[in-house]
Amino acid sequence: MKNQNFYMRVISLLLVILAVLFYNSSMKAQANEKEIAALTDKVDTLQEQQNELLSALETSYVNRMQNQAASAGSGSSDADTAGDDQTTDTSDGNVSDADAENTATADSDNVYKDGTYTGEAEGYGGTIQVEVTLTGDEITSINVVSAPGEDSAYLSQAESVINSILSAQSTDVDTVSGATFSSTGILNAVDAALGKAENS
Secondary structure, three states: OHHHHHHHHHHHHHHHHHHHHHHHHHHHHHHHHHHHHHHHHHHHHHHHHHHHHHHHHHHHHHHHHHHHHHHHHHHHHHHHHHHHHHOOOOOOOOOOHHHHHHHHHHHHOOOEOOEEEEEEEEOOOOEEEEEEEEEOOEEEEEEEEEOOOOOHHHHHHHOOHHHHHHHHOOOOOOOOOOOHHHHHHHHHHHHHHHHHHEOO
């Protein structure tokens, strides 16, 4: 009888140990599955970010090439006008009516029209809309007016690229480290606004 009780206890203990081992192995398997799923999501997110970055860079490059082409065309037009101005001085040293007309034409031949223009581009979390104000071919202010999908911390960091644009008077500036997608969206939105402001 004593032996029988001893064997029953041993068997019960073995069953408990087996149950604990099975529980531990199933918990480890679940943890591994969760970790694999999390890593898969990270890889997918990184691939999506890479695709967005490549698309943004391509768009930015195209916009900059168009702006450079427009600037080059306007520069040669201004040079021609200046040459005309120099040859129309009268002998008494006064500026003729033709010179006055040419000067007025030169003023209207700026690369950009004065005013405030909006532009949109894709940032990290969605569309970013900016307002760009131009006066005499100079960018005087840039404001982000809408960015509903952007994280406020990243957007605030990315907005420092605006100072770089205003200082350089160009969108050919570096993006903000740590907020690359958002700052690229601002640059591309400014490019889009400048495209609307170009003199035809």
